[in-house]
Amino acid sequence: AQKVTQAQTEISVVEKEDVTLDCVYETRDTTYYLFWYKQPPSGELVFLIRRNSFDEQNEISGRYSWNFQKSTSSFNFTITASQVVDSAVYFCALSESRGAGNNRKLIWGLGTSLAVNP
Amino acid sequence: DAGITQSPRHKVTETGTPVTLRCHQTENHRYMYWYRQDPGHGLRLIHYSYGVKDTDKGEVSDGYSVSRSKTEDFLLTLESATSSQTSVYFCAISQGQGLGEAFFGQGTRLTVV
Numbered sequence: 140a141q142k143v144t145q146a147q148t149e150i151s152v153v154e155k156e157d158v159t160l161d162c163v164y165e166t167r168d169t170t171y172y173l174f175w176y177k178q179p180p181s182g183e184l185v186f187l188i189r190r191n192s193f194d195e196q197n198e199i200s201g202r203y204s205w206n207f208q209k210s211t212s213s214f215n216f217t218i219t220a221s222q223v224v225d226s227a228v229y230f231c232a233l234s235e236s237r238g239a240g241n242n243r244k245l246i247w248g249l250g251t252s253l254a255v256n257p
Numbered sequence: 258d259a260g261i262t263q264s265p266r267h268k269v270t271e272t273g274t275p276v277t278l279r280c281h282q283t284e285n286h287r288y289m290y291w292y293r294q295d296p297g298h299g300l301r302l303i304h305y306s307y308g309v310k311d312t313d314k315g316e317v318s319d320g321y322s323v324s325r326s327k328t329e330d331f332l333l334t335l336e337s338a339t340s341s342q343t344s345v346y347f348c349a350i351s352q353g354q355g356l357g358e359a360f361f362g363q364g365t366r367l368t369v370v
Contacts, residue, residue: 174357184300184347184361230299234357244315245358249299 141166141235145248152221153256160216160251162231168192172234173207173214174245179227190214221255228252260284263348263362270369276335278365280348282328288351289331290358291315291323293344300347306331338369 142165152158164173175187188198190207198205202219218225231248260283270276280289290305292315302315304323312323320342322334335342346365349358 172357182345182364184349184358186357186359186361189357232357244302244305245300247300249297 141168141233141246143231143233143246143248145229145231145251147251148249149252149254151254151256154223155220156255157217157219158221158253158255160218160229160231160253162214162216162248164212164214164231164233164246166212166233166235168235172243174232174234175205175214175216176230176232177227178230178250179224184230187216218253221253223255223257226253226255261348261350261360261362263346263365265365266363267366268368270338270367272339272369273337276338276367278333278335278346278348278367280331280333280362282331282350282360284350284360285328286350286352286359287328288353289325290349290351291321291331291333292347292349293317293342294347294364295344303333303346335367338367340369343367343369 144163146161171192173190177185177187188205195207204217206215228250230250232245234243234245262281264279288307291303292300293303294300301317303317303321304312304315306312306325309325324332348362350360351358
């Protein structure tokens with residue numbers, strides 16, 4: 140069965156520290172997508188990145204970077220030089236196909252709550 | 258900001274009453290979703306739509322129904338609200354299947370007393 144595990148429930152760091160959020164997934168699909176979303180204290184959900192299963196290149200966007208490794212079924216997220224504004228809950232998700240056609244839906248991890256302290 | 262709005266943003270209702278939440282989008286995205294978010298459970302899909310009048314159940318659909326009569330509107334109805342349906346409800350939209358929910362609404366905090 141498809142599953143997403145975010146083993147770190149809560150992380151607390153001091154500003155300017157680097158922090159890595161772990162995401163491990165399980166799937167029998169050969170084609171799938173992985174995602175990260177951010178939910179700041181205000182409550183909205185913000186899409187951060189989508190990565191397909193055929194692209195294992197690491198992605199960097201400013202202070203954010205993502206490391207996708209199929210060999211370990213992981214899609215980890217690193218924030219470099221963290222800032223207080225990075226404080227949020229971060230969700231990893233996997234898109235699965237189910238049944239006929241392209242009936243894909245997201246499987247969500249339970250989230251990692253990141254607190255960046257000044 | 259993405260053109261997706263939920264209404265109401267907050268609601269308190271009594272057990273046994275019907276409740277309808279509205280999601281409105283101006284992005285012309287084909288796919289729309291309703292999720293609920295609860296502590297310890299993360300985000301769980303209630304229902305989704307893949308076109309006008311085309312809907313399907315998610316993992317926690319019991320006690321909920323949906324309708325989509327226009328591309329831009331997706332309604333979630335709690336037929337007879339129960340305290341277990343106290344939650345934060347999110348609407349989301351996406352352009353394609355498997356491409357992820359690109360945009361989420363602001364959420365509706367529903368309390369059933």
